[in-house]
Amino acid sequence: MQNIAQPQKVAYQIITHFDQSYRWFTRITRGAQARFEQGKWKETLSASRERITIYEKSLADAVADLYQEVxxxxxxxxxxxxxxxxxxxxLEDHPQFELAETFYNSVIGRLFKHRHIDNQIMFVLPSRCYLPGQDRLKVIYSFDTRTSVREMYEAIFRVYRFNIPFDNYQRDLLNLERALRKRLNRAQLASVTAVELLKSVFYRGKSAYLIGxxxxxxxxxxxVVSLQTSAKQALVVDALLTDRKDLSVIFGFARSYFMADTQYPAEVAAFLQELLPNKKHFELYMALGHYKHGKTVFYRNFLQHLEHSDDMFEAAPGVRGLVMMVFHLPSYGVVFKIIKDEFAESKKITRQHVKDCYRLVKMTDRVGRMADTHEYMNFRFPLNRIAPELLAELQETCGSSVEITDQELIIRHLYIERKMTPLNLYLEQQTDPQKIRHALYELGSCIKQIALANIFPGDMLHKNFGITRHGRVIFYDYDEICLMSERNFRALPKSDDPYFMDTLSVAPNDVFPEQFEHxxxxxxxxxxxxxxxxxxLMTPAFWHEVQRITAQGEIPDFTPYNPAMRFPRDEAI
Structure with a gap:
């Protein structure tokens, strides 16, 4: 007979592992302020990578202990x-109850290899309904607006303190006051009842944000008050953002996760949802660095969407990939990507290489130019919603990853990614010359910024890029990426011989930028x-310079908003 106390003991064991994991997560997150103040940008990247690995390490420990116990x-x-x-x-009074649910699900999923998605033994549905606002006072500061605009800003900077001086405090106050008065007219300013700011400072890259x-x-x-540091390692207010579009870009799916210390993530995510109603709830959790829980919230959202829709899953629009089979549900905003069983002859890579490339992007600063992807095992789709043509193509191209039951299509391994319009389709359909020019400018900027993030995109065909509703070009095909140091950028030798290319000695890692235009x-x-x-882009000199920058570990500043929004720094007060 089973010991009735044993399930209770194992449950406690799992929550203990979660709590240890979250303390580790929090310790790294809290270090963001010192790294920002001291300009330790390499350590910032390392901390981001380490924090991503915490979950898997903690999960492995929890599962190993459970096997020892029962x-x-x-x-x-x-x-x-x-x-x-x-x-x-x-979980009843646990401040991170929703994250702890996901951790529990991961333990059960690992034990049963994700074969049993059952709400009786997992939290497929949340353990309780969380009402946004119940912990609001624990996560926000509210500032009195009955004073002058300048006095309000002074009050804000008395609360948010940094261990470095301002580069020019009076200049920054004046810039902030001017920006707010430019955004709001007198009647609007007079009607302001409060300015609310999240207590957590949001750190990413070389910036810190006060968000409210x-x-x-x-x-x-x-x-949103954007902060940076000067060359003298002093604090600078870089911009004031009051447009939802700017905030949406800051929280974009192609950017690295924020370091934002909070013990009440559900309340922070709810507050952000009010600021960004067009963002999915799972995207906000991911932006906070809780990407595993973001996957849980996505799955719940996905199930809910299936209940309230009736369209069929079908192959995604665009040119078929040589490595990935991509499909979507037209009414839903993501695509599903599966590694094919066999690759085209031109692709000299392995299945493991593809997985490694996607992992590399996960661990890299995506600088707003590489789509975040989320890996799932044994993901289930209702079979009656799969278009027959798609099912046949999946069986033909991805048979080893597909299992079909009476009611379900099970994909053993797949990636989920935000849906975008493929750039090649956009350019084919677009007739506005200005929009075409903008898209091409964005394409080149995307390639350059990815390279400065120490990633060579490899296959730069425009079909491997997407364009967002904000007109931003994002890269999303990773099977040929590598570090910048892994390629040899060469100039094409000059010759009058029309056949000299046929006899040119080319190593596997040689790249000829002059051919990119073709x-x-x-x-x-x-x-x-x-x-x-x-x-x-079509010159070896550019790529050699990027290699020099990345080899020296220089970290460029990838400001996520329009540079025109930035405040002047040379005005004397």
Whole structure:
């Protein structure tokens, strides 16, 4: 007979591992302020990578301990159901209850290899309904707006303190006051009831953000103060952002996760959702660095969407990939990517190489130019929603990753990525010359910024890039990426012999930038525009300079908002 206390003991064991994991996560996150103040940008990148690895390490420890405690595969369903009930009780007053649910799900998923997605033993549904606002006072500061605009800013900087001086405090106050008065007219300023700011400072790259909102009777506006450091390692206010579009870009899916210390992530995510109603809740958790819980929230959202839709899954629009099979649900905003069983002859890579490339992007500063991807095992789709043509193509190209039951299509391994319009389709359909020019400018900028982040994109055909609703070009095909140091950028030798290319000695890692113009975009008119907008891309000198920068560990500043929003720094007060 099973010891009735045993499920309770194991539940406690799992929550203990979660708590240890979150303390580790928090310790790294809290270090962001010192790294920002001291300009330790290399350490910032290292800390970001380390924090991503915490979850898997903590999960492995929890599973190993559980195997030591109980004979996992000899236990009855009743044991697991009882354990979930005990675990749910431990979550009743837990400040990170939702993250702890996901950790529990991961443990169960690892034990059963994700074969049993069952709400009786897992938290497929949340353990309780969280009402946004119940912990609001624990995560925000509210500032009195009955004073002058300048006095309000002074009050803000009395609360948010840094261990470095301002480069020019009076100049920054004046810049902030001017920016707010430019955004709001007198009547709007007079109607402001409060300025609310999240207590957590949001750190990423070389910037820190105070994020909140301006509350007025008839509307609410984002209120974001962007901070950076000067060459003298002094604090500088770089911009004031009050447009939702700017805030949306800052929280974009192609950017690295923030370092934002909070013990109440559910309340922070709820507050951000009010600021960014067009963002999915799972995207906000991911932006906070809780990407595993973001996957849980995504799955719940996905199930809910299936219940309220009836369209069919089908192959995604665009040119078929040589490595990945990509499909989507037209009414839903993501694509599903599966590694094919066999690659085209031109692809001299392995399945493991593809996984390693996607992992490399996960661990890299994506600088707003590389889409975040999320890996799932044994993901389930209702079979009656799969278009017959898609099912046949999946069986033909990805048979080893596909399992079909009476009611489900199970994909053993897949990636999920935010849906975008493929750039090649956009350029084919677009007739506005200005929008075409902008897209080509964005394409070249995307390639350059990825390279400065120490990633050579490899296959730079424009079909491997997408364009967002904000007109931003994002790279999303990673099977040929590598570090900048792994390629040898060469100039084409000059010769009058029309056949000299046939006899040119080329090593596997040799790249000839002068040839880029022939395959990045197809049509001659587009090639010419790209060459005018980004001529340096087609020169070995540009790539050699990027290699020099990345080899020395220089970290460029990738400001996520329009440079025109930045305040002047040379005005004397």
């Amino acid at each position: 004979p996992v595969h000899q236990l009855s369903d009743d044991f697991w159901q009882q354990m979930k009930k005990y675990y749910a009780r431990l 909102r301006i509350c007025m009777p008839d509307e609410t506006l984002p209120f 395959f990045i975009v197809g049509k001659k008119a587009l090639k010419e525009q790209l060459k005018v907008l980004h001529p340096e």
